[in-house]
Structures are given as structure tokens and as C-alpha cells.
Amino acid sequence: MKKTITISILLAALLFTFGCSRRMSGGLATGSSIASAYDTAYFDWEGIAYNEERAAQAAGDSNPADSIAADIGNVERKLVKRANINVRVENLNTADAFVTELMRKYDAYSASTNIEENYYYYTLRVPSPVYDVFLAEISGLGRQLRRSENTEDVTLRYYDLEGRLATKRELLKTFQSYLGRANNIEEILSVEARIADLQYDIEGTGIQLRNLANMVDYATIDLSLLGPVMATSNQNATFGEQIRELFGNLGSFLSTLTVVVVGIVIFGIPILLILALLFWLLLGKIGLLKKLWKLVAVKKQEN
Numbered sequence: 001m002k003k004t005i006t007i008s009i010l011l012a013a014l015l016f017t018f019g020c021s022r023r024m025s026g027g028l029a030t031g032s033s034i035a036s037a038y039d040t041a042y043f044d045w046e047g048i049a050y051n052e053e054r055a056a057q058a059a060g061d062s063n064p065a066d067s068i069a070a071d072i073g074n075v076e077r078k079l080v081k082r083a084n085i086n087v088r089v090e091n092l093n094t095a096d097a098f099v100t101e102l103m104r105k106y107d108a109y110s111a112s113t114n115i116e117e118n119y120y121y122y123t124l125r126v127p128s129p130v131y132d133v134f135l136a137e138i139s140g141l142g143r144q145l146r147r148s149e150n151t152e153d154v155t156l157r158y159y160d161l162e163g164r165l166a167t168k169r170e171l172l173k174t175f176q177s178y179l180g181r182a183n184n185i186e187e188i189l190s191v192e193a194r195i196a197d198l199q200y201d202i203e204g205t206g207i208q209l210r211n212l213a214n215m216v217d218y219a220t221i222d223l224s225l226l227g228p229v230m231a232t233s234n235q236n237a238t239f240g241e242q243i244r245e246l247f248g249n250l251g252s253f254l255s256t257l258t259v260v261v262v263g264i265v266i267f268g269i270p271i272l273l274i275l276a277l278l279f280w281l282l283l284g285k286i287g288l289l290k291k292l293w294k295l296v297a298v299k300k301q302e303n
Contacts, residue, residue, distance in 0.1 A: 078158040078212075081131055081219035083149045088226045089142035092120055095225050099124075102137055106130045111220075118227035123220065131219040138223060145226070154212060161209040168205060172198045 089095040099122065103109060107127055114121040126134045139147075175195050182188045282289045 075155065075159065077153060078155045078216045079128070080152040080154055080212075080215045081128060081149070082151075082221075083131075083135060083147070083219070084222045085135070085138060085147045086145040086224040086226065087138070087142045088145055088229070090228060092118065092225060092227045095141050096120055098141060099138075099223070099225075102134065106134050108134065108218075120225040122223045122225075124223055125218040126221055128217060128219050131221075135221065138221070141225070154216065158209070158212055158216065161205055161212065165202065165205045165209060168198055168202045172202065 087095075103124065108130075109125050111123040111125050113123075124134075135149075172195065175191055175198065178191045179188065179195075182191060
């Protein structure tokens with residue numbers, strides 16, 4: 001009887017312990033990471049078969065873009081700002097010095113600069129917090145001929161890239177941990193191939209995220225400085241400027257014509273006199289060529 005009671009107690013204790021262990025293991029599986037989801041459910045060491053989407057779902061992972069879209073008001077918006085402005089100035093050198101000082105003042109820089117005889121073009125990168133102030137000061141350089149602005153909201157794209165990058169890095173750690181548990185060379189090669197793919201994806205996604213972050217942090221301003229209208233084409237000139245340019249061109253034409261007439265007087269008359277003298281000596285009254293021709297003709301007749 002005592003043996004029966006003892007055996008019953010032991011069986012009850014074993015059943016209780018087994019039930020508790022199952023509940024504990026179930027709770028751990030529910031709150032596990034992507035690595036544990038792969039390790040327990042979706043990674044087959046024989047065939048190296050895996051399903052990232054199911055593993056992520058098992059680990060409780062979700063698409064960051066979906067959560068951002070659902071609660072867009074609670075995240076910091078990521079905006080890409082760009083402006084295009086044309087300004088006519090009286091002195092290009094003074095304006096260039098002003099732009100240089102403005103870049104130093106607001107910690108901006110010129111990504112590219114193109115300088116022609118009467119035209120300066122800059123691609124300026126300006127910290128986004130001072131974008132509006134910078135534009136306001138640029139407008140004071142001279143008379144604005146054109147100005148356009150554009151703002152693109154890249155919030156969803158930014159956080160989607162950020163979330164994808166974090167997920168890929170977590171998966172990389174998972175597969176790196178598998179190398180120490182590989183049973184044969186085939187498993188090692190398969191895992192290393194997957195690690196290489198993940199590293200390539202992480203590098204590409206990281207580059208996209210850094211480029212997007214740079215565009216968000218620094219606004220772009222395409223600035224064109226045009227010199228005085230007399231020295232430029234009339235593409236961006238007003239009607240009054242075109243009239244003044246027309247009369248300026250007429251004055252240049254008259255000046256050129258005067259130079260041509262003076263040149264004709266100075267050089268043309270002496271040349272004409274020389275030609276007239278040669279004609280008089282060779283074919284005129286003296287007629288040296290005529291006399292020479294007659295002399296040749298007489299000698300032929302005598303022969």
C-alpha cells in the first residue's frame with residue numbers, strides 16, 4: 001500500500017513538473033526573437049530551408065512602414081526641400097563674396113560651382129533648420145527673376161528603410177550564430193552564402209538610408225546669379241532691358257562702322273593711288289607693256 005501511494009505521488013509530481021515546463025516553454029516561444037523563431041521552427045539544417053517572412057511573424061515582427069502609416073502624427077516627419085532661384089545683380093564679384101560669407105555663417109557648402117563671364121551658378125547644400133532664413137537673405141542680393149520651391153515628404157520611405165535595415169542586421173546575427181552549430185561543410189557553405197547575401201543587402205539599404213538622411217538634413221538650393229543685362233543675353237531680361245540692350249547694340253554697330261570707314265580712308269586711298277600709278281605706267285600713256293608687246297611682234301616679223 002505504501003509503495004502504491006509513493007508511486008502515485010511521484011507520478012503526480014512528474015505530471016505537474018512536465019505541465020509547468022510546457023507552459024514555460026510556450027511563454028518563451030511567444031516572446032522570442034527572430035533568431036529563436038528561425039532556430040526552433042523554420043530552419044532545417046538538412047536542407048537549409050528557411051522562410052524569413054514566417055519567422056518574422058513568429059517573432060512578433062511587423063512592417064515598420066505599416067505602423068508609421070497608421071500613426072503618422074506621432075513620428076518626426078522627414079522632408080526633402082529644394083529651391084531654384086535666379087537673381088540679377090550689379091556686381092558678380094560682390095555677390096559671390098556675399099554668398100561665400102552666407103555659407104560660412106550658416107554652415108552651408110557648395111556642392112558645385114559654375115562660373116562664366118557674366119553668370120555664376122551654385123548648387124548649395126544648406127542645413128534644413130536654416131533653409132528659410134538662408135533663402136530670405138539670398139533674396140536680398142538683387143532683383144529676383146525667378147523663384148520656385150519644392151518639398152517632398154519621405155517619412156514613410158525613411159522609416160521603412162530604417163526598419164528593414166534593423167531587421168536584416170538581426171537576421172545577420174542569427175545566421176552568424178548558426179556557423180558554430182553546423183554539422184558538415186554543406187551547411188557551412190549554405191549559411192556563409194546567406195550571410196554574404198545579407199551583408200550585401202545591408203550595405204545597399206544602408207547607402208539608401210544615408211543618402212536619404214543627407215537629403216533630409218541638408219536642403220538644396222540651385223542659385224543662379226546673372227550680371228548686368230548689357231553683358232548678358234536677353235533670355236531673362238524685361239522689355240525695358242531689351243530696349244536698352246537694342247540701343248546699346250546700335251551704338252556698338254555705329255562705332256564699328258566708324259572704325260571701318262576710318263580704316264578705308266587711311267589704308268584704302270593709298271592703295272588706290274598705287275594701283276592707278278601702276279596702270280598708268282603699264283597700260284596708260286607710258287604703256288610699258290604695250291611697247292614691249294609691239295617690240296616682240298616686230299622681231300617675230302623680221303625672223
